[in-house]
Amino acid sequence: MPGTLLLIGTRKGLFVLEEGLDGRDWSIRGPLCESWPVYHAVYDGSSGSIYAAAASEWHGSAVWRSADLGETWQLSSEGLGYEDGAGRKVSKVSTLAAGHGRVLVGVEAPGIFQSTDGGVTWTLLTTLAGQPGSELWDDPANQPPGHLGVSAIMLDGDDPARFWAIVQGVGLFETGDGAATWTPRNRGLRADWPRPHEEVGFCVHRLVRSPADGSRMYQQNHVGVHRSDDGGRSWSEITDGLPSEFGFAAAAHPHDRDTFYVIPLDPGHARCMPEGRAAVWRTRDAGGSWERLDRGLPQRDAHLGVLRAAMAIDDRDVPGLYFGTSTGQVYASRDEGDTWQEIADYLPPIWSVEVAAVG
Amino acid sequence: MAEIHLPPTLIPLFADLPRRVDVEARTVAEALDRLEERWPGLRDRLCEPGPRLRRHIHVYADGERAGLETALGGRVRVDVIAAISGG
Numbered sequence: 412m413p414g415t416l417l418l419i420g421t422r423k424g425l426f427v428l429e430e431g432l433d434g435r436d437w438s439i440r441g442p443l444c445e446s447w448p449v450y451h452a453v454y455d456g457s458s459g460s461i462y463a464a465a466a467s468e469w470h471g472s473a474v475w476r477s478a479d480l481g482e483t484w485q486l487s488s489e490g491l492g493y494e495d496g497a498g499r500k501v502s503k504v505s506t507l508a509a510g511h512g513r514v515l516v517g518v519e520a521p522g523i524f525q526s527t528d529g530g531v532t533w534t535l536l537t538t539l540a541g542q543p544g545s546e547l548w549d550d551p552a553n554q555p556p557g558h559l560g561v562s563a564i565m566l567d568g569d570d571p572a573r574f575w576a577i578v579q580g581v582g583l584f585e586t587g588d589g590a591a592t593w594t595p596r597n598r599g600l601r602a603d604w605p606r607p608h609e610e611v612g613f614c615v616h617r618l619v620r621s622p623a624d625g626s627r628m629y630q631q632n633h634v635g636v637h638r639s640d641d642g643g644r645s646w647s648e649i650t651d652g653l654p655s656e657f658g659f660a661a662a663a664h665p666h667d668r669d670t671f672y673v674i675p676l677d678p679g680h681a682r683c684m685p686e687g688r689a690a691v692w693r694t695r696d697a698g699g700s701w702e703r704l705d706r707g708l709p710q711r712d713a714h715l716g717v718l719r720a721a722m723a724i725d726d727r728d729v730p731g732l733y734f735g736t737s738t739g740q741v742y743a744s745r746d747e748g749d750t751w752q753e754i755a756d757y758l759p760p761i762w763s764v765e766v767a768a769v770g
Numbered sequence: 771m772a773e774i775h776l777p778p779t780l781i782p783l784f785a786d787l788p789r790r791v792d793v794e795a796r797t798v799a800e801a802l803d804r805l806e807e808r809w810p811g812l813r814d815r816l817c818e819p820g821p822r823l824r825r826h827i828h829v830y831a832d833g834e835r836a837g838l839e840t841a842l843g844g845r846v847r848v849d850v851i852a853a854i855s856g857g
Contacts, residue, residue: 445779445782445783467779468826468854469779469815469852470779470783470816470824471815471818471824473814486783488811489810489811500818500819
């Protein structure tokens, strides 16, 4: 029977959580990757490899890889840099996507690199050049806190040439030709700030797509939660009923296109769950209504933050949900979010959570 | 002959990399070339495109702050330090 593996990227290395036979006791391995800050880690089911995007203050950015579920590791940044004199540099590797025999890594300054040899060497795939305003993306005066970068890449399960990328603070883009050309996919989104270009200037925090219906997408935006019924070509807001329009993390139910999860946060400086009461929110009707899920989560003095890549959902018949906090806790639900259990504590600040079935 | 002393954070990244390596090199850059030949990828951990030393990698030649072009004459101790990082 496959086991469940959680890959937890933290400010002090990668941690691997493995589910016990009883489904409750989780073992923890780590810190891995020599405690480098790990922004995102993924499991590639076709090769059985784990990849971790990491950036050391001392030794720069690299992608770590493990072919034995995290027992041994190697790293490489060969080719993972802009050409000398290009006027831009890879300051951070932010996000990974593995599939169709390749690994993609999104970086800051905005670009996507590709490896077709299992993470040994990398080549630049795209900088999304030519998109409205992209000539200013490298201008320090235009950098938001955290700087601009490709913060997420979402693959299409069937078509290797099609994928989506989020440029932080700019918006969502889709390519249908393997990154040769891109189209902004931000129509209908809200922005509460001036934008010099009609099609970009949106702050997409997290994009997810229904595995049950590829035309159904959801996103947690800086301002509002939004739904698309046409594969991202247009968006409508579904924030009503949530305690905050702001948040980072999101998850789409693997079997029901109308069920979707977010973790609303205080939009101010705190960026924690409101009132110190932890909760995940679920809609079962595509955003028509929302329910608060907090059974098993702390309801007092729990000032928990959850970042954009730090919630994951598995594909079991009754799916499990998992999220990690900026204060080092990991929570799991084995019943679609109805009840929760803390499965790890005292980890470093968590940046990402991914789940995989292995074995 | 230059006597290169490497930071402990570098050691686990490369197979059989010792803390101290002796190389023949006229400059710091050449010394890193020799290390790169034996441990591919090592230069990327110390340098960024330019090339220039990474911001928090400091190099000293016989106790004096050095750059990639610093000449290494005769026997020189080269300390590579991973300097300055928050908690």
